[in-house]
Amino acid sequence: MNKDLTVGKPETVLWRFCLPLFGSIIFQQLYNIADSLVAGKFIGENALAAVGNSYEITLIFIAFAFGCNIGCSVVVSTFFGAKKYSEMKTAVSTAMISSAVLCLALMAIGILFCGQMLEWIRTPQEVFADSKLYLDIYIWGFPFVLFYNISTGIFSALGDSRTPFGFLAVSSCVNIAMDIWFVAGFHMGVAGVAWATFLCQGVSCILAIIVVMNRLREIRTENSVKTEGKWFSWSIFGMIAKVAIPSILQQSFISVGNIVIQGVINGFGPGVMAGYSAAIKLNNLVITSFTTLGNGISNYAAQNIGAGKNDRVHDGFKAGLKLVWMLAVPLAVLYVLCGRYLLLFFVDSPSAETIRSGLLLLRIVAPFYLVISTKLVADGILRGAGLMGKFMIATFTDLILRVVLAIVLSRTGLGYVGIWCAWPVGWSVATVLSVCFYCAGPWNKNRKNERQEQQK
Helix, strand or coil, X not given: CCXXXXXXXXXXXXXXXXXXXXXXXXXXXXXXXXXXXHHHHHHCHHHHHHHHHHHHHHHHHHHHHHHHHHHHHHHHHHHHHXXXXXXXXXXXXXXXHHHHHHHHHHHHHHHHHHHHHHXXXXXXXXXXXXXXXXXXXXXXXXXXXXXXXXXXXXHHHCCXXXXXXXXXXXXXXXXXXXXXXHHHHCCCCHHHHHHHHHHHHHHHHHHHHHHHHHHHHHCECCCCCECCCCCCCHHHHHHHHHHHHHHHHHHHHHHHHHHHHHHHHHCCCHHHHHHHHHHHHHHHHHHXXXXXXXXXXXXXXXXXXXXXXXXXXXXXXXXXXXXXXHHHHHHHHHHHHHHHHXXXXXXXXXXXXXXXXXXXXXXXXXXXXXXXXXXXXXXXHHHHCCCHHHHHHHHHHHHHHHHHHHHHHHCCCCCHHHHHHHHHHHHHHHHHHHHHHHHCCHHHHHHHHHHHHHHC
């Protein structure tokens, strides 16, 4: 159901919109967690390392899907908030057409160079074949990932966070069952894990596209006449690209940075690789949850800015902080106190090095979830307002610090622990920048001017 985010109490509106988004990302992450869990439990530690190793490269492709999602979602939200429905439909078709071209290019690159990318990150020979097999299947299923993300972005732009939640809940549960069936039942190994994900994402994508297109057909103008816009608009493409390209660059450079870090980690052997693979899945579950909630805040900000209601942005920021902090605190406590037991879900009879390295990563980064969640809420407002330059400055500061410190500290007596320590430093500095940029935004200037007028 479409929802206007420009009316009602901001905190209530935002919470009702974002809570299904949080549920959706939980199930979205179950795809990756299920792959690692089944690989580690039913195949072995090397299979877990192979899936985790491949995951860092798949994040590059996901970065493009994420950028297309955000670019389409913010622009559609703005038109929806302004009730410009014809332009909104043109934005959807423009995003679909341009994304199809991008998808073909990315698939060609992946098919031709995935083996080379695995060599660049120094993939150990014992996990190379399984890593490449997993990647090959993932690349052929990438269209499903891309267009599913665009569809969920459209749902979010229309204020509907419940429909994508329903799709993900069902498909993720089916994916877990198919993972186990293909691996334990058919003994397909790592290929079984990849094919199960491929099939489930494919069905979800097709259903999501059908539903979102039917939803758009039902939207009428104020004259109750169905709108028929152009299929493609270069001006709207420019609006989408203005948001999408920085978001893609952000996620791509983060992914490239993670690949560099993965290459450093691979030098410490399969035990540390497996520990990192399990722990980073748990960490990414949290960070992706914060990011998704930040995306919801982007939709809220874009709709309200499109409707000319800038005064509601500040209230949305405060409500967003409450939401992510209520999530960050219990998860940080859970990871610090129960990290060992959570890691055991991913692998049977792990080596001492696997548990030690994974547990140290969780205990070092988890206390800083309050910090990074604050940054991602501020980033959501900046994206929704189209302030992509400031958003990029904060993001690249985080990335550069983490990569440089990971390389430098790993060569000291700290070893791989030095890599883990790079996360909190990058997060903390970038959070200060994002919050400062948010405080300098036009919504706060308007509030300051209003207070000054009242005092006069």
